[in-house]
Amino acid sequence: MVKKWIEPRDIKSESDYEEEKRKFGMALGKPFITLILEIPTGFEEYNNEFINLEKDVDFHEEVNDLIKKRLLLESRRKKNL
Amino acid sequence: MDEIQIIFILVYVLTILLSATKIVQMSVAALIGALLTAWFGLLYGVFGYEQSLGFIDVQLIMLLLGVMIVVEVAERSGLFRFGALYAVKISGGNPKILFVSICVISAAVSVFLSDPTAMLLIAAAMATITKLLRYDPIPYFISAMIMINLGGTSTLIGSVSNMIIGLQAGISFTAFIGYLGVCEIILWGLTIAALYFLFRKRLGTKKELPKYNPWESVENKKLFYRSILILFLLIILFLTLENLGVGAEAVALGCAILALAISGSDPTDIFKKLDWETIFFIAGFMFIVGGLEKTGLLADISTQLFQTVGQGEFGASMTTLWFSGLASSTVSNIAIALTFSPIISGSAGIGTPAVWSALVLGTNLGGATTPLSGAVTMMGVGALKREGISLSFAEFTKVGVITSLIQLGFASFYLIIRFNLGV
Numbered sequence: 001m002v003k004k005w006i007e008p009r010d011i012k013s014e015s016d017y018e019e020e021k022r023k024f025g026m027a028l029g030k031p032f033i034t035l036i037l038e039i040p041t042g043f044e045e046y047n048n049e050f051i052n053l054e055k056d057v058d059f060h061e062e063v064n065d066l067i068k069k070r071l072l073l074e075s076r077r078k079k080n081l
Numbered sequence: 082m083d084e085i086q087i088i089f090i091l092v093y094v095l096t097i098l099l100s101a102t103k104i105v106q107m108s109v110a111a112l113i114g115a116l117l118t119a120w121f122g123l124l125y126g127v128f129g130y131e132q133s134l135g136f137i138d139v140q141l142i143m144l145l146l147g148v149m150i151v152v153e154v155a156e157r158s159g160l161f162r163f164g165a166l167y168a169v170k171i172s173g174g175n176p177k178i179l180f181v182s183i184c185v186i187s188a189a190v191s192v193f194l195s196d197p198t199a200m201l202l203i204a205a206a207m208a209t210i211t212k213l214l215r216y217d218p219i220p221y222f223i224s225a226m227i228m229i230n231l232g233g234t235s236t237l238i239g240s241v242s243n244m245i246i247g248l249q250a251g252i253s254f255t256a257f258i259g260y261l262g263v264c265e266i267i268l269w270g271l272t273i274a275a276l277y278f279l280f281r282k283r284l285g286t287k288k289e290l291p292k293y294n295p296w297e298s299v300e301n302k303k304l305f306y307r308s309i310l311i312l313f314l315l316i317i318l319f320l321t322l323e324n325l326g327v328g329a330e331a332v333a334l335g336c337a338i339l340a341l342a343i344s345g346s347d348p349t350d351i352f353k354k355l356d357w358e359t360i361f362f363i364a365g366f367m368f369i370v371g372g373l374e375k376t377g378l379l380a381d382i383s384t385q386l387f388q389t390v391g392q393g394e395f396g397a398s399m400t401t402l403w404f405s406g407l408a409s410s411t412v413s414n415i416a417i418a419l420t421f422s423p424i425i426s427g428s429a430g431i432g433t434p435a436v437w438s439a440l441v442l443g444t445n446l447g448g449a450t451t452p453l454s455g456a457v458t459m460m461g462v463g464a465l466k467r468e469g470i471s472l473s474f475a476e477f478t479k480v481g482v483i484t485s486l487i488q489l490g491f492a493s494f495y496l497i498i499r500f501n502l503g504v
Contacts, residue, residue, distance in 0.1 A: 006452065016201060017201055017205055017464065017467070018083075020162075020201060020202055020205035020206075020207055021205040021208055023159075023162060023298060024162070024165075024205050024206050024209040024298075025209050026208075026298070027166050027293055027295065027297060027298035028169075028209060028210070028213060028291055028293050029292070030213055032211070034118045040096075068231070075369050
């Protein structure tokens, strides 16, 4: 019980906090986006593995690489126009 | 102590325990306590129904609502975000200057914003900037929490406990600054110096800041300038209050109406954002303290306490400062202010500016001793947790205890000099 009291609590108004961070990020030239991803249909038995992806550093890097590829493609497409 | 007084003490302790342990929300805890106070008070004939309606100080609630509305409109204009971005920019990427400017802006923002709102804003800024520059966020977060707590001490409207004490003691905005202004300036400097000394090796190395213009973060420049104007007007009116013949609550509400009229926002959105949790907590707790007062218990404590420490101003001031400082490190400082105010005003010869100043300093300065001391520290630790960083209870407390002791120690020295308290 006592341990529960001294554990850090989640910040109140999480959406306000994220929104404020987004505004700071935009102002500092480091914008970020928040995506809501659902577990793909047919993979329901991997619920836990899916949830763990949120904090998986390797997964974050893979997504980062994907974003870089996508942005490079976009830039090439613009140049060709 | 009679049976009725024991029942009322149990209700008081139950409320404190419920709110401190977060078994229920702080406001619900106070409202449960108020309900029990009403029940036992009416049952035992301690007070009548009509009499109990006077337990809630409507002036205080109006003052709080007025200030909250003005500040909410100013916050929407991006004024405080602009300040934080500017503070980062002037550092030029030098971690030492960044650290000092973050400390100063944290305290400055908290002069106007409520502690949780200030923490939300500064935590978002800290998380973004420390990630961007790859700095260890812990020194910056801990220092921001401590400085936000300190900033609230600075003016009559800086924290809820200041408003409670100010109204009860009849201290005006200008008198408040006159009693504590110099103390505050020195406390800011001392605390920043202590934090810098404690964290100097963890601040990181100089990095290049991205090029940005703080003005680009201001979405509505018209509202931005109008918000500055209203905050300025609020302060000017508070400063000249004595000549106006009205109370602080009238000025706050007047400025709130003006802010609502010019904000262009949906007032329903603004009302939703007000800190109703604090308002209901105060209303409930005022009722509990009102009930305790009627049992004669607070008058007894007042007499006993100040007989023990002596009738001298020195003993009364030091007891008030250190007792309220230590108590507010574990219990809500609003509860401490509401409990101590009637004790001090009920005691003949004790309600002097020195003792009231001691109460202001004590209730505020103890608020960042441990991660559980107040809303600001809980939120700061919560924000770090959300960023995936764990800050242990011991790591924060080590710094919190040192800064609280420095602040309370200096406050004792200041009170002795400022009010010429003979030892």
